[in-house]
Amino acid sequence: MSFAPAPAPILRPSATSLLAQIGNTPLLRLERLATDLPGIELYGKAEYFNPGGSVKDRAALNMILDGERTGRLRPDRIILDATSGNTGIAYAMIAAARGYRVRLCLPQNASEERKRMLRAYGAEMIFTDPAEGSDGAIRKCHQIYEADPDVYFYPDQYSNPANWKTHYEHTGVEIIGQTGGRITHFVTSMGTSGTFMGVSRRLKRDVPGVQCISAQPSSGFHGLEGLKHMPTAIVPAIYDPTLADDNVWVETEDAYAMVRRVAREEGILVGISSGANLVAARAVAKQVVERGEEAVIVTMLCDNADKYLSEPFWND
Numbered sequence: 001m002s003f004a005p006a007p008a009p010i011l012r013p014s015a016t017s018l019l020a021q022i023g024n025t026p027l028l029r030l031e032r033l034a035t036d037l038p039g040i041e042l043y044g045k046a047e048y049f050n051p052g053g054s055v056k057d058r059a060a061l062n063m064i065l066d067g068e069r070t071g072r073l074r075p076d077r078i079i080l081d082a083t084s085g086n087t088g089i090a091y092a093m094i095a096a097a098r099g100y101r102v103r104l105c106l107p108q109n110a111s112e113e114r115k116r117m118l119r120a121y122g123a124e125m126i127f128t129d130p131a132e133g134s135d136g137a138i139r140k141c142h143q144i145y146e147a148d149p150d151v152y153f154y155p156d157q158y159s160n161p162a163n164w165k166t167h168y169e170h171t172g173v174e175i176i177g178q179t180g181g182r183i184t185h186f187v188t189s190m191g192t193s194g195t196f197m198g199v200s201r202r203l204k205r206d207v208p209g210v211q212c213i214s215a216q217p218s219s220g221f222h223g224l225e226g227l228k229h230m231p232t233a234i235v236p237a238i239y240d241p242t243l244a245d246d247n248v249w250v251e252t253e254d255a256y257a258m259v260r261r262v263a264r265e266e267g268i269l270v271g272i273s274s275g276a277n278l279v280a281a282r283a284v285a286k287q288v289v290e291r292g293e294e295a296v297i298v299t300m301l302c303d304n305a306d307k308y309l310s311e312p313f314w315n316d
Contacts, residue, residue, distance in 0.1 A: 018093075019098075027046070027174075039289065039293065052090045053086075053304060055300060062162045064091070072153055081141060082105045092123035111308055175298055187298070188277050213246045227276060259308075
């Protein structure tokens, strides 16, 4: 008679641990970016205050805890997933803190800063064709997992409900509290879509009349690292297209220009997806102003610029 190994005990982060610092990020008012938008309060949720430096800390921690709770993640298994960088960094940081190995598939053209951070945390990287973007990394990850499923814990951030649920249970609740329930519009771009799905579901439950607007790259061939153009990409299983009240299409160059602008006008260094979010938020704000209305608009500052400072667009 054989017995399945008992699941590893779940060691929840204590109040003084590194992982307990994930979440409860500041909400920053971006006054100079809204000086030409009368009646608009524009806010950015500063997710780079998370210890791993991005919003992805939230989802990675929740997926790992869910894996431990269900017994799918045990000490002898390697955490495997596809990533464009930030979720991988979050996995690697959390795995280092909890004693797991990590193997990640990511596009070869991921920024050098991200690769160095992953190496520093001890993660193993498998590089995929940059022309295939995050979809190529997803395909490679599936191939590796299917060849040897007993070796890995594959959280699959694109399909795992624990991804969006952390934003439903925490991020959305924080935004409601930080705005005193006054939020009128939530705007953010999508990669896995977990942030948009979770926050939007919470806001629509608790804030009457709130508008939730997604943002996407304007085409399938773009330079917005980590973001998906849903009409041409592998669509995440957790994505629900009916949840968005509207969508804003963002040009790569506009996002780059916004990253430079927010650095010089607000003193905040953020990454490319944050630039895309601010472009989309301002587009929504302009529509509100044209209607002669007022609004409290919140978007996500997904990460800071540390992982992008080698990019040439800073020189423009």
